[in-house]
Amino acid sequence: MAKGDPGAPARGRRAAPRSRKATTGDPELVQLLTPSGERIESVTGPDGIEYRVDFTDEEYRGLYRDLVLVRKLDAEATALQRQGELGIWASLLGQEAAQVGSGRALRTQDMAFPTYREHGVLYCRGIDPIMPLGLFRGVDQGGWDPNEFKFNMYTIVIGAQTLHATGYAMGVAMDGKTGTDDGEAVIAYFGDGATSQGDVNEAFVWAGVFNSPLVFFCQNNQYAISEPLERQTRIPLYRRAAGFGFPGIRVDGNDVLATYAVTRHALDNARHGQGPSLIEAYTYRMGAHTTSDDPTRYRIASEVEAWQAKDPIARMKAFLEREKIADSGFFTEVDEQARREAVDLRERVLAMPNPEPSTMFDHVYPNGSPLLDEQRAQFSRYFDSFEGSAH
């Protein structure tokens, strides 16, 4: 587990291997680990801020472990859907670094508002990966307490959660929980397609005028189901922030180190009362939108291959090998752990019971409703009348 806090001294902290400034070829993109696994010591972003990370070897290995585990669990869920055990699955394949980097940048007190694809963030929050699978299996609709896990329920209506995050962040400020190192920050996840939604733009307005302690984290995975980015915007998404009066920055979303650095900086700004910011994590959805989608209808193989070469895990592995931070025994052990956790996840998904039909009447209202009491009673009488039959 990476608990890297760039500011805190720790034994075994490794100086970055090569002192280089940004040479990514794209001055707009913050990157600390190139696709070939070369480490860049620090990058001064277009915002003038110097981004760097200073992890111990153990923390580097922890990030790698997160990436592998998150990918493996995701693949297992995809397989479960293909075998009819999940109704649908929204794979994060290709977006592991964006999720692990930002997820590990969160502190315990921070609150996250996910879409329906943030399985990696959920994992990094220390939450059992089984938790969202009830939704995808169809045995519940989430069913967790957002405040218990500091992780809101998955939101399927595109962009709606950005307003919830904004209101929550307003509450944080009203509670006087900003302005110190221990302040609270909020992160709102959404995709490139969501930036066209009114709710997201309203959230930008709100967060700006109320100076809310909020990080808007946009995973630009290049597609809103079938529609490419060009159908959502004619400027880079991170530049939208300027119009709303807060900073925006684009980070290499396939670079877990840069994503961590940029997110940690933005969260710390928020917790210190510096207000909102927008991060565009530039990445690529390697798989389908969901298991119901067929991406071969709208994108060409060469594009997918080009992004394959930017794989977030391959570059981290190359870095660990080159710098001898990890050996083959480590990689084997991580793969074995991932396999075990995937098997465990599968077994627990298969063991999920279907809900009792009458539970559909539960929890419609905190204070109940006589109408529902009546319908539940009618339903139970009807349902029970089949007892003993083949029903």
Added chain:
Amino acid sequence: MATETLTLGKALNIGLRKALENDPKVVIMGEDVGKLGGVFRITDGLQKDFGDQRVIDTPLAESGIIGTAVGLAIRGYRPVCEIQFDGFVYPAYDQIVSQVAKMHYRSRGKLNIPMVIRIPFGGGIGAVEHHSESPEAYFAHTAGLKVVSCASPQDAYVMIQQAIASDDPIVFLEPKRRYWEKGQVDLDAPLSEAYPLHASRVARAGTDATLLAYGPMVRTCLDAATAAAEDGRNLEVIDLRTLSPLDLGVVYESVRRTGRAVVVHEAPSNVGLGAEIAARITEECFYSLESPVLRVAGFDTPYPAARVEEEYLPDLDRVLDAVDRTFGW
């Protein structure tokens, strides 16, 4: 008993003030609710006394008002949102229906959204389009929401406080054309002993036919009953008060006595509250009915231009015409 004569609007204002005093987690938010006190002055003076973190002037975007209120509720606040006019609630409809109404259910009861959405509704004030609508059926049809409407200053004062104290998300419909009507309000009676929020009530006892109404139409029906009395007909008037869930026990009891029922609302009749109420009365009181349950409602047109709204809205004569028809069956 300290009763005062107050307008319905002032009774709401004092009720909101009490809610702010009683619970530091209550926040009021909406467009122009601060210095201006709302376009109908229902929040008059509250920001001055409770500050701009308790009474929040929001940006001009209804989905944003409701969506951020959801986040505040998750954080532990009790937001009271003002939608300026009925016809402007629709930009927030997705947040209300898909988020506010379903959060408790989706969380299997682990999360409450104790939100009140105040909407001045109905016509009769000579306004331009989008300012006179009656959208209650949209919300009453949505599982997870409760919907109430007040008809008198006393109820306005009590019901707004009950709604804010409730953990259920509640759409609170205020009869805007009755904001200036006066009535006696008991300001000291404890809330715990008040008439329940989700309960109908006989507003005028009678024996010959039952008029069912809520919000602005309660006054219209009471006036109709007064006029009918001069003709020798003794009409019972029931103020429904709660539109979701409906509380029809008192209605069934009444209709079994009178044998005749007329439902009155400003909203269009097609697939409106009146249709549901008529169906349920028919199921429960079939052998007591002397005539079909009739509806007096707005027409199935968009809300018309102000110079013809008097013909669109149910009034005393249309109500009495329907009563006559129940007797002519």
